[in-house]
Amino acid sequence: MQIDRLPRPFLEEMRTLLGEVEYEAFLASMDEVPLSGLRVNRLKVSTEKLTETFGALQPVPWTKNGFYREPGGEYTSHPYYYAGLYYMQEPSAMSSAALLGTKPGERILDLCAAPGGKSTQIADDLQGEGFLLSNDLSASRARALLKNIELMGIGNCCISCEDSGRLKNEYPLFFDRILVDAPCSGEGMFRKHPAVIKAWLEHGKDFYCPVQSKLLDDAADMLRPGGTLLYSTCTYNRNENENQIAAFLDRHPDFSVDPIPATHGLTASAFLPGTVRLFPHKARAEGHFVARLKKSEEAQPIGTANTVFSGKKETQLLRQLQPSLDEFFSASARKPDPSRLKLQGDYILQLPEATVLRAPLRYLRTGLLLGQISHGRFKPSQALAMYLRAEDFENPISYSADDPAVRRYLRGETLEATDSGSGFRLFCVDGYPLGFVKQDKQRYKNLYLPGWRMQR
Numbered sequence: 440m441q442i443d444r445l446p447r448p449f450l451e452e453m454r455t456l457l458g459e460v461e462y463e464a465f466l467a468s469m470d471e472v473p474l475s476g477l478r479v480n481r482l483k484v485s486t487e488k489l490t491e492t493f494g495a496l497q498p499v500p501w502t503k504n505g506f507y508r509e510p511g512g513e514y515t516s517h518p519y520y521y522a523g524l525y526y527m528q529e530p531s532a533m534s535s536a537a538l539l540g541t542k543p544g545e546r547i548l549d550l551c552a553a554p555g556g557k558s559t560q561i562a563d564d565l566q567g568e569g570f571l572l573s574n575d576l577s578a579s580r581a582r583a584l585l586k587n588i589e590l591m592g593i594g595n596c597c598i599s600c601e602d603s604g605r606l607k608n609e610y611p612l613f614f615d616r617i618l619v620d621a622p623c624s625g626e627g628m629f630r631k632h633p634a635v636i637k638a639w640l641e642h643g644k645d646f647y648c649p650v651q652s653k654l655l656d657d658a659a660d661m662l663r664p665g666g667t668l669l670y671s672t673c674t675y676n677r678n679e680n681e682n683q684i685a686a687f688l689d690r691h692p693d694f695s696v697d698p699i700p701a702t703h704g705l706t707a708s709a710f711l712p713g714t715v716r717l718f719p720h721k722a723r724a725e726g727h728f729v730a731r732l733k734k735s736e737e738a739q740p741i742g743t744a745n746t747v748f749s750g751k752k753e754t755q756l757l758r759q760l761q762p763s764l765d766e767f768f769s770a771s772a773r774k775p776d777p778s779r780l781k782l783q784g785d786y787i788l789q790l791p792e793a794t795v796l797r798a799p800l801r802y803l804r805t806g807l808l809l810g811q812i813s814h815g816r817f818k819p820s821q822a823l824a825m826y827l828r829a830e831d832f833e834n835p836i837s838y839s840a841d842d843p844a845v846r847r848y849l850r851g852e853t854l855e856a857t858d859s860g861s862g863f864r865l866f867c868v869d870g871y872p873l874g875f876v877k878q879d880k881q882r883y884k885n886l887y888l889p890g891w892r893m894q895r
């Protein structure tokens with residue numbers, strides 16, 4: 440990028456932050472090509488399998504399953520992208536969820552989750568067990584988050600569109616781990632997305648400080664005693680990073696820094712021991728800050744509100760619908776759990792195992808959308824196709840990635856059947872589901888979600 444596009448006050452701040460020698464190295468790094476990455480979705484595929492396809496990509500050092508993209512690679516037009524086998528993610532952004540330390544079965548809140556880079560990474564670590572609540576205040580951004588959650592085949596996530604204050608009232612002391620990937624001034628993204636500079640000039644670098652403090656305070660109330668709170672930004676200035684965390688620790692004496700080792704390309708912060716930064720002149724990364732905090736075990740529980748489950752009428756309706764569900768899933772190895780079904784109009788969802796829903800909150804999605812009941816028959820959703828594995832469903836159809844039938848399917852075309860199956864079938868690329876078809880003698884009727892179609 441052109442250095443003269445960078446605001447003078449920003450450059451002065453960086454000079455103070457880094458000292459003269461490092462500042463020169465930082466300036467030089469701003470002229471280098473920004474980095475892009477992809478993260479393998481281990482809910483669907485192994486890292487080894489994917490590297491067979493794309494060659495030996497360079498691993499991102501601070502996460503298990505992230506890689507740098509090679510320039511010119513056709514990653515977003517490859518059918519595997521449509522199968523949700525990987526997520527395109529900026530390499531430094533992979534550090535936050537990697538350092539959160541999620542374990543299968545835990546309850547996790549991703550408070551500022553859209554468009555879902557870290558939520559999909561957390562879900563990968565949960566391995567289908569436990570409960571992930573992915574929240575974002577912006578409804579339009581939350582819709583992009585929903586698509587990514589569905590594409591990655593995640594079944595144990597609820598998505599809410601809420602202010603953290605309202606969430607806090609409903610989920611006191613509830614979560615094992617909370618990620619606050621805060622809205623910030625974005626200085627660390629200047630090299631990759633120069634458009635961010637305009638917003639920085641308009642708002643000033645401290646614009647997001649009050650909302651960051653509030654998000655942290657509300658997250659503190661939702662974390663169980665002994666739980667982990669991880670705060671990250673993609674900016675350099677201290678007010679949004681170390682100073683923000685130091686002020687939080689002053690307000691919350693029951694929290695302490697859980698030190699992050701300064702290894703694998705992470706740099707120890709010079710201003711708050713135990714927190715780390717990523718710099719483009721020291722690692723193959725854009726700018727990033729991460730602080731991990733631990734809540735003391737002694738914090739006092741403050742009671743929990745009631746959980747909302749299906750009402751009487753809904754339970755009755757679900758019972759009536761059960762035979763059509765049973766018919767659809769008769770040959771499936773992944774049958775829905777009747778005790779976790781939820782009706783929303785004509786739509787049937789399966790709640791995550793450990794779900795707790797609170798009536799006053801706005802949820803965009805509560806678990807896995809199985810499908811829709813239409814004229815008394817069950818019609819499977821795109822999300823269900825992405826969640827299933829080929830072996831979970833009867834008689835899948837599979838083509839290799841370079842067969843033109845795959846791209847025709849992704850464009851929404853009806854295909855000629857090549858065998859004599861019937862009814863709903865999973866259409867796969869190399870054994871990875873892309874969506875459903877409904878076979879009618881010689882034709883595969885295409886049920887791929889129109890909004891997800893590959894452009895011609």
Ligand SMILES: C[S@@+](CC[C@H](N)C(=O)[O-])C[C@H]1O[C@@H](n2cnc3c(N)ncnc32)[C@H](O)[C@@H]1O
Nearest residue numbers: 551552553554555556557575576577620621622
């Ligand atoms: C840095 S981005 C999050 C990126 C996301 N974690 C990911 O990995 O894809 C910050 C997000 O915070 C959201 N946000 C802003 N103010 C918020 C608030 N008060 N509560 C919750 N989310 C908020 C923005 O809509 C934005 O999507």
